[in-house]
Amino acid sequence: MTDHLTLANCVAGTELSALCAALQALDGEPATVSGASAYTAVLPLMRRVTRLDAPATAIQQVEQCFLRLRPSLEAHFDVPLGRLEPLQFLRYRTGDFFVAHQDGNTPLIRDETRHRRISIVLFLNGPAPTPGSPGYGGGELVLHNRTGTTGHCALAPSAGTVVAFRAETTHEVLPVTHGERLTVIAWFRSGDAR
Template identity: 50%
Template structure:
């Protein structure tokens, strides 16, 4: 079953403006995929985007904001959740994408991703700021051809189960900024 949670008022206007300014000015490097190599591996055939390092202050602010909405996310998930991973701040420039993948909770993968239960993405850009770049959720085994193309407005959080196959369509124009993170199983 494919379902997701959309929290449209996740960020108020002032916070959104502040976070947008912070990511716009942040330095970064090529985003990696998880691998046996510490820190992951750059794999442009799977993922092209920039992971920004805007500083610990904004990481803490994101985590605090998540805590404030934890109840909503757990209600949708139908079960308690544990810790939140450090958020990743991402920029997609024209030509950037992330091919279809699962973030975790997939039985055959035994790395740290197995503890992830809920993935979430916070949109910092409005769909009008870029072209392409939809967050595409794929139907599961029961509806393999289903695709949901999400283009959330800035300040919206979208959450989905970590095992949901999803991708970021290629950005063809502008810049797409997001924050991605994961809520883990309780007790991890």
């Protein structure tokens, strides 16, 4: 069993459609990867995804949704949570992916990511069985078991679902096989970090 929380219907369908339409019209920059040293880099062999410059209203809307969930996350993961890092709006086009990684709270890495406790992902759209229908194929969020040897779960939840997991959980996004996958990711830092 992986230690994660799945919460369906965190954002209403009408709001999701508006968010998707606003985002689909945007250009963006290739997203970067946090490194062990104090830099971030675009590493296309590790992560291929576009980070979108979302409108302020969209940022506020999703931020409020994430902040409302903080007490439930603290209770489920039994960890006091502090501030929410700035949201990242992500667009994975066909062929885009993110290899297995951890988001933070890993003892060997002493950069800013060490303060992250909970990763939180909102799925703005959902899986589509066939190319041409709205949504995407592939693109599962795979969470690996904490022991790292056996067990994982591959998630492709419906639009509006939030998935939260400990930042140190190894996870990956499998390549998108058709369509466009839209997610928002952010991290709650530890209760005693600034």
